[in-house]
Amino acid sequence: MNTIVHPVLLTSVFLLSSATIMNAQNTDDKVRIIMIGAHPDDCDEDGGGTAALFAQMGYAVKFVSVTNGDAGHQTMKGAELAKRRFAEAQEAGKRLGVVYDVLDNHDGLLMPTLEVRLQLIRKIREWNADVVIAPRPNDYHPDHRYTGVLVQDAAYMVAVPNIAPDVPALKKNPVFLYYQDHFQRPNPFRPDITVDITSVYDKKVSALDAHESQMYEWLPWIGHYLDQVPKDKTERVQWLAKQRAGTITNEMRTSLEKWCGKGKATQVKYAEAFEVCEYGAQPNDDEIKRLFPMLGK
Numbered sequence: 001m002n003t004i005v006h007p008v009l010l011t012s013v014f015l016l017s018s019a020t021i022m023n024a025q026n027t028d029d030k031v032r033i034i035m036i037g038a039h040p041d042d043c044d045e046d047g048g049g050t051a052a053l054f055a056q057m058g059y060a061v062k063f064v065s066v067t068n069g070d071a072g073h074q075t076m077k078g079a080e081l082a083k084r085r086f087a088e089a090q091e092a093g094k095r096l097g098v099v100y101d102v103l104d105n106h107d108g109l110l111m112p113t114l115e116v117r118l119q120l121i122r123k124i125r126e127w128n129a130d131v132v133i134a135p136r137p138n139d140y141h142p143d144h145r146y147t148g149v150l151v152q153d154a155a156y157m158v159a160v161p162n163i164a165p166d167v168p169a170l171k172k173n174p175v176f177l178y179y180q181d182h183f184q185r186p187n188p189f190r191p192d193i194t195v196d197i198t199s200v201y202d203k204k205v206s207a208l209d210a211h212e213s214q215m216y217e218w219l220p221w222i223g224h225y226l227d228q229v230p231k232d233k234t235e236r237v238q239w240l241a242k243q244r245a246g247t248i249t250n251e252m253r254t255s256l257e258k259w260c261g262k263g264k265a266t267q268v269k270y271a272e273a274f275e276v277c278e279y280g281a282q283p284n285d286d287e288i289k290r291l292f293p294m295l296g297k
């Protein structure tokens, strides 16, 4: 109900495949992941490589964009833009092997309201999530900031049956994680878990490439580097791969050494890191290895 439903979606197999995965809940002990971002491209940027690794192992991964992205463009806006971004998100989801939900909340206007909190409680419950990943609530963008707050506010409530009783409460509190960011105040990000995504980096870039309106139009425009975007489709993917590579910080390198050993850690070219939130289940190292089987491999 909260998801945008376009005519194209109704006729696609997306709903069918989504329903199939929903029905498969609890039938095996595979880990279920839900990544939550403010905009349709945030999950891909912050966790796309890790999602691709999970999907390759046959794990159920869902991305949720809390807003419909209807403000993120220099010439388009409103329903037309939301529709374009929804289609881009579906394509990105297909390339990564994840289900991509987009909630119909306006971009740039997100507030941490009870209504949106309940939307997220339902999404986390319906997915029967073992792991929930969201932004930290300190960020330059108010939508990112409030997405962080909203997920924190949902962290306990997903297990409380009297809240949103139309969807059964989770019997087990999930582990909540934060995506990596570079903000220093009030405290810097701590990479508790660092995943080597070198083997799937191309897949991550391919998912980002699906968000054409963002990667090649809006972000370069607002960042004043539109003149650097190559016109040729192959060239621009190569450009995107370089632009999105990120850096492996000393703290991430130390975390990689912990999880995959010193020798392997030096060979990692691309990585994504996550911090354990103080709310929700608190995993020890063995539990982290169970949830993230790609660590140490």
Ligand SMILES: [Zn+2]
Binding pocket: 038, 039, 042, 141, 144
């Ligand atoms: Zn964003």
